[in-house]
Amino acid sequence: MIVVKVGGSAGIDYDAVCADLAARWKAGERLILVHGGSGETNRVAEALGHPPRFVTSPSGYTSRFTDRETLEIFEMVYCGKINKGIVERLQRLGVNAVGLSGLDGRIFEGRHKDSVRAVENGKTRVLRGDHTGTVERVNTDLIELLLGAGYLPVLTPPASSYEGVAINVDGDRAAAALAVALKAEALLLLSNVPGLLRTYPDESSLIRQIPANDVETYLEFAQDRMKKKVLGAAEAVAGGVQRVIFGDARAGQPITAALSGAGTVVS
Numbered sequence: 288m289i290v291v292k293v294g295g296s297a298g299i300d301y302d303a304v305c306a307d308l309a310a311r312w313k314a315g316e317r318l319i320l321v322h323g324g325s326g327e328t329n330r331v332a333e334a335l336g337h338p339p340r341f342v343t344s345p346s347g348y349t350s351r352f353t354d355r356e357t358l359e360i361f362e363m364v365y366c367g368k369i370n371k372g373i374v375e376r377l378q379r380l381g382v383n384a385v386g387l388s389g390l391d392g393r394i395f396e397g398r399h400k401d402s403v404r405a406v407e408n409g410k411t412r413v414l415r416g417d418h419t420g421t422v423e424r425v426n427t428d429l430i431e432l433l434l435g436a437g438y439l440p441v442l443t444p445p446a447s448s449y450e451g452v453a454i455n456v457d458g459d460r461a462a463a464a465l466a467v468a469l470k471a472e473a474l475l476l477l478s479n480v481p482g483l484l485r486t487y488p489d490e491s492s493l494i495r496q497i498p499a500n501d502v503e504t505y506l507e508f509a510q511d512r513m514k515k516k517v518l519g520a521a522e523a524v525a526g527g528v529q530r531v532i533f534g535d536a537r538a539g540q541p542i543t544a545a546l547s548g549a550g551t552v553v554s
């Protein structure tokens with residue numbers, strides 16, 4: 288089983304990802320796709336007059352402050368436009384894909400964090416009314432049911448809280464939890480960069496290999512949202528996934544290239 292997570296930053300070529308995925312699926316490989324949608328969510332939020340608000344925690348992690356209105360915009364884009372766009376591409380390529388959010392069948396479940404600590408102008412404040420959380424449980428029965436019946440699952444945040452409330456969760460860490468729960472042999476985190484760069488945005492500074500027992504050390508090279516990817520990779524390898532690859536989804540055959548050793552390989 289290979290879990291592929293494709294991001295939602297500008298420049299990602301969903302046609303290339305879907306074509307590669309479809310070819311491998313038709314050749315008999317077991318795959319699941321998880322996707323993001325941050326770039327488009329920012330654009331739609333601006334257009335709807337509710338611009339995105341990103342907060343940085345005291346430990347340096349950046350996240351989207353998700354009030355109820357933001358959550359609804361997030362769902363429109365992630366579960367609507369992006370998810371259905373990917374499912375349509377796969378259907379046109381002859382793959383019977385099923386698009387679901389983590390809320391559906393509680394595929395991704397976790398604790399709702401209503402408040403977040405944010406550093407603003409050098410001061411730490413507590414912001415309430417946040418709809419975020421972290422995936423702690425994965426409904427593998429539903430995934431296996433779909434795979435067993437020949438459907439390719441296309442999954443996206445949000446997740447469900449234990450109380451059944453929609454929560455915004457990080458897609459990379461959700462994909463990591465999924466890979467661990469399914470005992471996947473590889474997790475691919477594909478985005479609009481060649482991999483983890485030692486000096487971002489210099490693409491010639493690509494880090495090619497990260498030892499599985501030392502992933503956290505590499506957090507120092509990741510800025511803002513890349514930190515969650517490194518954290519997700521650390522969680523996946525700690526949970527038994529043999530290989531995590533940060534790969535490029537901007538062109539070519541992103542999945543095949545990553546599995547052939549391009550990008551940053553954590554193993």
Ligand SMILES: Nc1ncnc2c1ncn2[C@@H]1O[C@H](COP(=O)(O)OP(=O)(O)OP(=O)(O)O)[C@@H](O)[C@H]1O
Binds near residue numbers: 480
């Ligand atoms: N050291 C680094 N190496 C590579 N990218 C980095 C680094 N530090 C920060 N980044 C940023 O991280 C971004 C990738 O993370 P991001 O979460 O935005 O992508 P995504 O997975 O495509 O999005 P989504 O949240 O929609 O799933 C890159 O576009 C880059 O701007």
